[in-house]
Amino acid sequence: xxxxxxxxxxxxxxxLLDDVHRATTRPWAIMEVCGGQTHSIxxxxxxxxxxxxxxxxxxxxxxxCVTPLEVIDRALAIASRPEVVFCSFGDMLRVPGSEHDLxxxxxxxxxxxxxxxxxxxxxxxxxxxxxxVVLFAIGFETTAPAxxxxxxxxxxxxxxxxxxxxxxxxxxxxxxxxxxxxxCRVQAFLLAGxxxxxxxxxxxxxxxxQHRVPMVVTGFEPLDVLEGIRRAVLQLESGRAExxxxxxxxxxxxxNEAARRVLADVFEVCDRTWRGIGTIPASGLRLAEPYRRLxxxxxxxxxxxxxxxxxxxxxxxxxxxxxxxxxxxxFGTRCxxxxxxxxxxxxxxxxCAAYYRYRRLDQPVAAPGRGG
Amino acid sequence: xxxxxxxxxxxxxxxxxxxLRDHDTVVLGHGGGGRLSxxxxxxxxxPAFGGADPAGLHDAAVVEAGGARLAFSTDSYVVRPxxxxxxxxxxxxxxxxxxxxxxxxxxPLFLSTAFIVEEGLPLxxxxxxxxxxxEAARLAGVRLxxxxxxxxxxxxxxxxxxxxAGVGLVPPGVHIGPDxxxxxxxxxxxxxxxxxxxxxLSVREGLEFGTVVESDTAPLHGLVAAMLAAxxxxxxxxxxxRGGLAATLNEIAASSAVGVEIAERAxxxxxEVRAACxxxxxxxxxxxxxxxxxAFVDPASVDAVVGAMQDHPQGRGAAVIGRxxxxxxxxxxxxxxxxxxxxxxxPLGEQLPRIC
Amino acid sequence: MCLGVPGRVVEIHGEDLGRTARxxxxxxxxxxxLAYVPEVQVGDYTIVHVGFAITRLDEAAALETLDLFAExxxxxxxxxxxxxx
Numbered sequence: 001x002x003x004x005x006x007x008x009x010x011x012x013x014x015x016l017l018d019d020v021h022r023a024t025t026r027p028w029a030i031m032e033v034c035g036g037q038t039h040s041i042x043x044x045x046x047x048x049x050x051x052x053x054x055x056x057x058x059x060x061x062x063x064x065c066v067t068p069l070e071v072i073d074r075a076l077a078i079a080s081r082p083e084v085v086f087c088s089f090g091d092m093l094r095v096p097g098s099e100h101d102l103x104x105x106x107x108x109x110x111x112x113x114x115x116x117x118x119x120x121x122x123x124x125x126x127x128x129x130x131x132x133v134v135l136f137a138i139g140f141e142t143t144a145p146a147x148x149x150x151x152x153x154x155x156x157x158x159x160x161x162x163x164x165x166x167x168x169x170x171x172x173x174x175x176x177x178x179x180x181x182x183x184c185r186v187q188a189f190l191l192a193g194x195x196x197x198x199x200x201x202x203x204x205x206x207x208x209x210q211h212r213v214p215m216v217v218t219g220f221e222p223l224d225v226l227e228g229i230r231r232a233v234l235q236l237e238s239g240r241a242e243x244x245x246x247x248x249x250x251x252x253x254x255x256n257e258a259a260r261r262v263l264a265d266v267f268e269v270c271d272r273t274w275r276g277i278g279t280i281p282a283s284g285l286r287l288a289e290p291y292r293r294l295x296x297x298x299x300x301x302x303x304x305x306x307x308x309x310x311x312x313x314x315x316x317x318x319x320x321x322x323x324x325x326x327x328x329x330x331f332g333t334r335c336x337x338x339x340x341x342x343x344x345x346x347x348x349x350x351x352c353a354a355y356y357r358y359r360r361l362d363q364p365v366a367a368p369g370r371g372g
Numbered sequence: 373x374x375x376x377x378x379x380x381x382x383x384x385x386x387x388x389x390x391x392l393r394d395h396d397t398v399v400l401g402h403g404g405g406g407r408l409s410x411x412x413x414x415x416x417x418x419p420a421f422g423g424a425d426p427a428g429l430h431d432a433a434v435v436e437a438g439g440a441r442l443a444f445s446t447d448s449y450v451v452r453p454x455x456x457x458x459x460x461x462x463x464x465x466x467x468x469x470x471x472x473x474x475x476x477x478x479x480p481l482f483l484s485t486a487f488i489v490e491e492g493l494p495l496x497x498x499x500x501x502x503x504x505x506x507e508a509a510r511l512a513g514v515r516l517x518x519x520x521x522x523x524x525x526x527x528x529x530x531x532x533x534x535x536x537a538g539v540g541l542v543p544p545g546v547h548i549g550p551d552x553x554x555x556x557x558x559x560x561x562x563x564x565x566x567x568x569x570x571x572x573l574s575v576r577e578g579l580e581f582g583t584v585v586e587s588d589t590a591p592l593h594g595l596v597a598a599m600l601a602a603x604x605x606x607x608x609x610x611x612x613x614r615g616g617l618a619a620t621l622n623e624i625a626a627s628s629a630v631g632v633e634i635a636e637r638a639x640x641x642x643x644e645v646r647a648a649c650x651x652x653x654x655x656x657x658x659x660x661x662x663x664x665x666x667a668f669v670d671p672a673s674v675d676a677v678v679g680a681m682q683d684h685p686q687g688r689g690a691a692v693i694g695r696x697x698x699x700x701x702x703x704x705x706x707x708x709x710x711x712x713x714x715x716x717x718x719p720l721g722e723q724l725p726r727i728c
Numbered sequence: 729m730c731l732g733v734p735g736r737v738v739e740i741h742g743e744d745l746g747r748t749a750r751x752x753x754x755x756x757x758x759x760x761x762l763a764y765v766p767e768v769q770v771g772d773y774t775i776v777h778v779g780f781a782i783t784r785l786d787e788a789a790a791l792e793t794l795d796l797f798a799e800x801x802x803x804x805x806x807x808x809x810x811x812x813x
Binding site for chain 3: 001002003004006007012015016018019022034036089116117118119120139140142143145146149152153192193194195197198220223227246248249250251252256258259262
């Protein structure tokens with residue numbers, strides 16, 4: 001068992017697809033919450049293999065896309081300071097702020113570095129005590145424990161030149177906000193498998209009961225995504241609304257207790273603004289009191305941040321599943337991965353970028369190219 | 373392309389195919405071999421230099437002189453670190469330019485080289501690079517005939533940059549170019565992809581990971597000669613270096629105004645490359661190669677060409693991965709393993725490891 | 729969100745929150761933190777995200793899932809939908 005090829009098997013994918021086709025008798029709208037699943041769906045062409053009656057709505061589960069503009073602009077300002085080494089996951093480097101992105105900061109002399117693990121940033125701080133190392137701590141519940149451990153260890157070891165710019169977000173409040181929206185069309189949810197690996201599944205049971213909506217914990221390989229869709233369809237067709245785990249090899253009901261313990265120690269829940277969506281109560285994490293001295297926002301005074309979002313960008317509606325990317329007039333013309341207007345076009349997980357990269361063949365958008 | 377003929381240096385006038393307004397300075401992606409690189413050539417260099425037709429652009433130019441057809445190419449090599457599993461910057465500098473000349477169907481003959489050395493580089497390092505270049509040239513049967521050395525202040529270089537230029541002779545009757553793909557052509561790769569890029573990444577500072585993957589750096593002119601001798605129907609040759617297979621297929625699709633359709637199951641991606649791309653979040657189709665070529669071949673010649681490739685040391689893993697279609701000109705599509713389809717886009721610039 | 733890749737634990741060092749492992753992702757090895765998976769032992773598979781093992785993969789559960797897929801539509805004519813190319 002290698003846990004990869006087995007879950008990419010074309011013959012089994014065919015069986016799952018056949019079963020979905022057999023089961024589907026009516027139109028259904030299913031949201032995959034997680035950007036990783038959006039990526040998998042378009043990367044493998046899964047949406048085109050489903051019955052036409054099934055509509056997949058791409059949810060707000062891309063941390064790059066929902067990081068608020070104000071935080072991006074603050075990151076750009078901090079990264080531009082001469083004493084700072086700004087460490088970020090590669091995903092964030094092309095996300096547009098009001099005026100430019102981290103790659104532009106780097107090209108103008110800012111010391112911006114891509115890290116693979118948050119602990120690499122801490123190691124860098126310890127190796128270069130004369131520099132101020134700032135970690136851009138973004139992500140959902142899966143990434144937050146990793147950033148939390150970097151904070152905890154910096155605190156314990158008394159590292160004074162390390163700080164974090166925190167913009168963590170939480171999935172359940174976002175799902176709640178989507179369900180509470182009067183324009184909500186979502187009839188079932190595929191829940192983010194790796195978030196559930198950390199947090200468990202308990203937070204979703206009340207939502208299933210209260211809103212009578214099926215939720216299926218779903219993995220990321222093609223067979224996992226198909227199984228999540230299949231189970232959602234079976235529930236919808238039979239009028240059930242239950243919480244199911246279609247990713248049991250990686251998700252236990254109770255989640256990861258060790259990770260949750262450190263999370264609860266280092267961070268506390270706060271309100272957060274989601275780019276393109278707005279403020280969602282209790283939907284984010286910030287440093288808890290004992291760790292505030294590691295807060296980059298407090299450490300670096302970058303003055304008032306004034307943001308300016310493109311008026312053309314409809315990423316908020318895309319993130320809420322109200323429109324698909326190609327329904328936006330700027331899609332593929334004024335807004336491309338090369339010159340993105342909003343973060344959904346930047347991140348590999350962003351619905352717009354995923355559509356642009358993988359779906360143009362059947363979209364009425366001219367393919368740009370030399371000599372074309 | 374008429375609308376780009378104006379004063380080229382002003383980004384505000386860059387209007388085709390897409391407005392380039394997000395960078396007013398050069399960013400790393402401009403050298404990444406993807407869309408940003410292509411736009412720089414198309415909108416800044418070509419209008420300034422005058423003349424060349426972007427659709428005919430090739431890694432080597434074919435020019436006539438004294439009754440002979442010469443393939444002429446130049447390339448600069450910047451790689452960090454200078455030494456990586458399977459080779460060093462010297463091997464790349466010799467093999468890369470040989471390959472660029474060979475992709476015009478030419479027999480490479482002479483190379484020039486220029487070094488930009490950062491003050492403080494150990495002479496021993498420069499010596500090892502020079503020896504690697506000499507050995508690579510000897511083994512390839514190509515002569516290094518002239519060169520130049522410049523030294524820059526410490527902090528103004530990255531240890532060592534190497535530039536090589538090369539000339540070769542195009543045999544009579546050989547006409548190969550990126551604009552010559554035709555519907556029906558088979559798309560062939562000479563071997564497994566992604567090894568060079570992953571080998572270099574595995575020793576990149578801050579990203580080190582353990583792997584048995586070595587760079588595939590190798591001269592390909594012998595393989596090209598064997599292919600041309602086997603059958604007449606070789607239309608396009610290209611070595612998918614920066615930007616990888618994805619960039620190469622997109623460039624050819626655009627230059628020839630044809631569609632390309634590949635079957636993902638047929639593309640040889642070594643398991644180690646797939647694994648490294650998996651945990652770094654990279655697309656193996658966009659990872660650089662230094663010893664692989666892509667060929668577009670007339671259907672009548674496919675069997676003979678593939679056979680000749682598989683008989684050659686550099687082409688043992690040759691495989692047909694797709695075909696040219698007259699549907700969706702300029703677009704590369706892939707049939708995925710589970711039977712869906714997707715677009716293989718021109719990579720934007722440098723690939724960045726991602727977490728999500 | 730959250731690119732997570734399965735890998736096999738080859739070698740373990742340290743303890744508690746400082747516990748790390750060499751993890752094999754199929755011919756590629758990387759050192760990852762085992763801070764959050766104290767139960768993981770050499771030979772186990774784990775999902776790795778940003779250099780952290782976040783969960784131990786359960787082989788029995790994986791096999792059960794695959795068996796379920798294999799049984800789907802057993803006895804039916806295969807290929808009732810669009811054939812795969």
